[in-house]
Amino acid sequence: MASMDGFILLILVMLPFTMPGETWFTLWGFVASWDGLWRALQIALKANAIVLALLTLVGSMEAITLGHALHRLKVPETLVQLLLFTVRYIDVLRDEYLRSRVAMKARGFRPSNSIHSYKLFGYLVGMMLIKAMERSERVLNAMKCRGFSGKWPHLDQMRFKPIDLLFGLTAFALIGLLLWVNLR
Amino acid sequence: MSEALISLRNIGFAYLGRTATLQALDLDLFPGERLCVSGPNGAGKSTLLHIMVGLLKPTTGTVEAFGQKRLGEKNFHDVRRRAGLVFQDPDDQLFCPTVQEDIAFGPLNIGKSKSETAAIVEQVLEHFGLMHLKERITHKLSGGEKRLVTLAAVMAMEPEVLLLDEPSNGLDEETTDRLVEILVSLPQSMILISHDAHFRAKIATRSLSLVDGHLEDFDPKCRHAKP
Incomplete structure (x- = not known):
């Protein structure tokens, strides 16, 4: 949540100055408006509410279950595969990165604000990209060896159960209620 | 002798911008054999296996597998299975x-x-004694578990030949022993690449070494390494 708030902070700070409306205060000749302040608060609350809802619904789930669920919900195959490969290989890449960092440390490297440091980090990133690319080629080879020809097969074991229907209906009812309260 | 399952004739291969890795290489794998290949790092042992299943295309020579000459990607689909x-x-x-x-x-x-697949998964896991790993997430397995699962995944396709690229790499003694036990019990012919002389000695019915781009009869330098 903090990362998202950091992301939108700039927009929130700028809003009172860019929205026309009743004057709140002036800073170096720029006018901040009350309307802008309300709008900024609204955005901040909405964004945080969305992230909280997402965390409780999706965050408690294995990423892999999420991938399979998205596949069942007919999300494009490529996007689902991208998610699942990311889940599968992010740790492998992280380990590679950490191993390289330890190797650098073992030979006396201490990061500092110098050309030498930046150059070495450049090497590190470049090396990781090359390694990742080579790995992707080996993975494709391994897939080909097991009969892969472009279409990903699924061993699907998810079933739509009565409890899912109940959850769905309750959720829709609650959302409907909220809409009704808002629009009344 | 019965007919070879896989035959390589006069295989040559070079990676871009490097001198030839394989030169005039011949190899026959016969039914029931467990053929071990050793050789220095970078001698082209993995390359050899990749050529057999068509992942790499040799610059010269022919690959014959299961009684047919194999040329081009389509021809190799069947070989890979x-x-x-x-x-x-x-x-x-x-x-x-x-x-x-x-x-x-x-x-x-x-x-x-x-449903057939689900039955195969059960059967293979049961056979390798890995049933407890069924629902596990692959990147969280230990090195030994990963190795055994890769073998199970390949066996699920019911291959007639196994090609193993340094299967005992990074395994502890216990897991290596288990792997040896499994491999010896399998009816499949296999080609194994290994640097581990003890491992080879326990498994091989024939040993070759890859030197200067072609295969030679294995000539042990260490007294532990029986051919």
Whole structure:
């Protein structure tokens, strides 16, 4: 949540100055408006509410279950595969990165604000990209060896159960209620 | 002698911008053989296995597998199913999120139904004593578990030949012993690449070494390494 708030902070700070409306205060000749302040608060609350809802619904789930669920919900195959490969290989890449960092440390490297440091980090990133690319080629080879020809097969074991229907209906009812309260 | 399962004739191969890795290489694998190949680092041992299943295209020579000359990508689809390649790094091979999906990947690709595949997964895991790993997430397995699961995933396609690229790499003694036990009990012919002389001695029915781009009869330098 903090990362998202950091992301939108700039927009929130700028809003009172860019929205026309009743004057709140002036800073170096720029006018901040009350309307802008309300709008900024609204955005901040909405964004945080969305992230909280997402965390409780999706965050408690294995990423892999999420991938399979998205596949069942007919999300494009490529996007689902991208998610699942990311889940599968992010740790492998992280380990590679950490191993390289330890190797650098073992030979006396201490990061500092110098050309030498930046150059070495450049090497590190470049090396990781090359390694990742080579790995992707080996993975494709391994897939080909097991009969892969472009279409990903699924061993699907998810079933739509009565409890899912109940959850769905309750959720829709609650959302409907909220809409009704808002629009009344 | 009965007819060879896989025959390589006069194979030559060079990686771009390097001198030839393989030169005038001949190899025959006969039914029932467990053929071990050793050789210095970078001698082209992995390259050899990749050529056999058509992942790399040799610059000269011919690949004959299961009684047919193989040329071009299409021709090799059938070879890849019948000759199961176990890769050097299990992380390359276990690309599916969970163990059961990884094992199911091959059978589903060769057109087995979901229920048939589920039965194959059960059977293979049972056979290797890995049933407890079925629902596990592949990147969280230990090195030994990863190795055994890659072997199970290849066996699920019911190959006639196994091609193993340094299967004992990075395994502890106990897991290595278990792997030896499994491999010796399998009816499949196999080609194994290994640097581990003890491992080779326990498994091989024939040994070759890859030197200067071609295969020679194995000539041990260490007294532990029986040919």
